[in-house]
Amino acid sequence: MAAPQFRPQRxxxxxxxxxxxxxxxxxxxxxxxxxxxxxxxxxxxxxxxLTVMMIIVVVATSLVSLNLQSSISQTTIKNVEVDREIxxxxxxxxxxxxxxxxxSTYEHFLQKAKxxxxxxxxxxxxxxxxx
Numbered sequence: 001m002a003a004p005q006f007r008p009q010r011x012x013x014x015x016x017x018x019x020x021x022x023x024x025x026x027x028x029x030x031x032x033x034x035x036x037x038x039x040x041x042x043x044x045x046x047x048x049x050l051t052v053m054m055i056i057v058v059v060a061t062s063l064v065s066l067n068l069q070s071s072i073s074q075t076t077i078k079n080v081e082v083d084r085e086i087x088x089x090x091x092x093x094x095x096x097x098x099x100x101x102x103x104s105t106y107e108h109f110l111q112k113a114k115x116x117x118x119x120x121x122x123x124x125x126x127x128x129x130x131x
Contacts, residue, residue, distance in 0.1 A: 043051075102108060113120070 110120070
């Protein structure tokens with residue numbers, strides 16, 4: 001078996017820091033400082049014009065869309081009002097048709113004639129048939 005190797009204890013006392021060797025001074029070029037923001041490049045005239053035109057197109061499109069939606073909602077409201085009016089007129093027509101049907105019966109004619117003092121004369125009555 002191999003004997004364990006003996007390691008000497010290290011001395012952890014403070015020693016004077018080792019001075020780096022001084023090299024002869026040479027003129028140093030200043031390195032550019034790294035900036036946190038990338039440099040902004042200037043916009044060209046064409047890019048500015050295109051950006052403004054795109055903004056104008058987006059604004060115009062949104063205005064046209066809003067106008068169209070507004071007109072659609074107004075038309076829908078008018079349609080609902082017309083539908084309500086149609087339904088009320090249809091109900092009135094049904095009521096009037098029922099009144100006409102009641103007043104055009106033979107019994108109603110006979111009652112009105114009696115109220116006016118008329119008497120039925122069977123000699124003057126003619127029967128009409130549908131062809």
